[in-house]
Amino acid sequence: MAKVEIYTWRTCPFCVRAKSLLDSKGVSYTEYAIDGDSAARDAMAERSGGRRSVPEIFIDDQHIGGCDELHALNRAGDLDPLLSA
Template sequence: MANVEIYTKPTCGFCFMAKRLLQSKDVSFAEVNISAQPERRAEMIQRANGGSTVPQIFIGGTHVGGCDDLMALERAGKLDAMLAA
């Protein structure tokens, strides 16, 4: 199973939807709450090539993007292969 990391904020509906999709697939993930750890925001932006909105999702070290991008991978049937890598 690929290592999954997700940068979030507690009040973010898109974060909730992305985590719910991962949980529905029994995928464990490391969550970084940038509200509780504001010093990690700069790290997120750098890793996400300038992406400053949440969520920012990484699978196996590869930047996937946000919630819409994760959902698009699922609709295209590509998410399971990424998670299995």
């Protein structure tokens, strides 16, 4: 199974939606809840090419993007192969 990491804010609806998709697929992931943590947000932005919005999702250290990108990968049939790598 792939290593999945997701940076979130606890009350972010897009974060909840992204985690819900991963949960529905039975995917284990590491969640970094960065609510109000500037240093953690800076680290996330550095990893994600400057993106500061949440969620930011990584699969096997590859930046996937946010909630919309995750769902687009799923609709295209490209998410499951990434997750099973």
